Amino acid sequence: AQTVTQSQPEMSVQEAETVTLSCTYDTSESDYYLFWYKQPPSRQMILVIRQEAYKQQNATENRFSVNFQKAAKSFSLKISDSQLGDAAMYFCAYRSRDDKIIFGKGTRLHILP
Amino acid sequence: DSGVTQTPKHLITATGQRVTLRCSPRSGDLSVYWYQQSLDQGLQFLIQYYNGEERAKGNILERFSAQQFPDLHSELNLSSLELGDSALYFCASSVSPGGNYGYTFGSGTRLTVV
Numbered sequence: 075a076q077t078v079t080q081s082q083p084e085m086s087v088q089e090a091e092t093v094t095l096s097c098t099y100d101t102s103e104s105d106y107y108l109f110w111y112k113q114p115p116s117r118q119m120i121l122v123i124r125q126e127a128y129k130q131q132n133a134t135e136n137r138f139s140v141n142f143q144k145a146a147k148s149f150s151l152k153i154s155d156s157q158l159g160d161a162a163m164y165f166c167a168y169r170s171r172d173d174k175i176i177f178g179k180g181t182r183l184h185i186l187p
Numbered sequence: 188d189s190g191v192t193q194t195p196k197h198l199i200t201a202t203g204q205r206v207t208l209r210c211s212p213r214s215g216d217l218s219v220y221w222y223q224q225s226l227d228q229g230l231q232f233l234i235q236y237y238n239g240e241e242r243a244k245g246n247i248l249e250r251f252s253a254q255q256f257p258d259l260h261s262e263l264n265l266s267s268l269e270l271g272d273s274a275l276y277f278c279a280s281s282v283s284p285g286g287n288y289g290y291t292f293g294s295g296t297r298l299t300v301v
């Protein structure tokens with residue numbers, strides 16, 4: 075069974091600085107999708123970025139980018155120019171072949187003013 | 188507003204009772220997914236429906252059941268409730284069966300069992 079591991083329960087970053095959240099996953103599949111979701115205090119789940127495993131190019135969405143290392147089964151999220159509104163719980167997720175999206179336990183990100 | 192509507196937003200009920208959570212997917216989305224998020228936990232997949240048919244099942248208890256209706260709205264029924272069932276229940280939807288482009292989540296139903 076696939077698993078998703080986020081080894082950093084909490085992180086802090088100074089406003090305007092860059093922070094990287096780590097995620098590793100375990101799978102025997104070769105084609106899959108990876109996601110990062112953000113859950114702010116409102117508890118709403120918001121899709122931040124997605125990556126298709128067959129694409130070598132790392133996905134980018136404005137200040138958010140990923141470092142996808144397929145061989146290492148690593149999928150980290152980089153947030154540049156951190157803003158107070160980025161404070162949230164961040165979940166890494168994997169879409170399995172049987173169409174389930176499996177979530178990691180999350181990393182709580184604090185932004186220090 | 189994500190376009191996925193969940194009702195009610197909050198629900199407080201006693202142990203042993205039965206409740207129904209409702210979800211209307213985003214317009215055009217055929218897949219509905221249910222997730223449970225317990226306090227300080229990640230999201231646990233419960234069940235998925237696609238165009239009225241059950242498509243995938245996760246760690247859903249036998250006391251829980253769900254269905255998707257012809258108008259594509261879905262209901263999650265929780266019965267014989269226990270204190271441990273207290274959680275945030277999310278519904279999400281996607282246009283494709285497998286959610287390749289990710290899901291759109293509703294704002295959740297906060298269930299408290301007392």
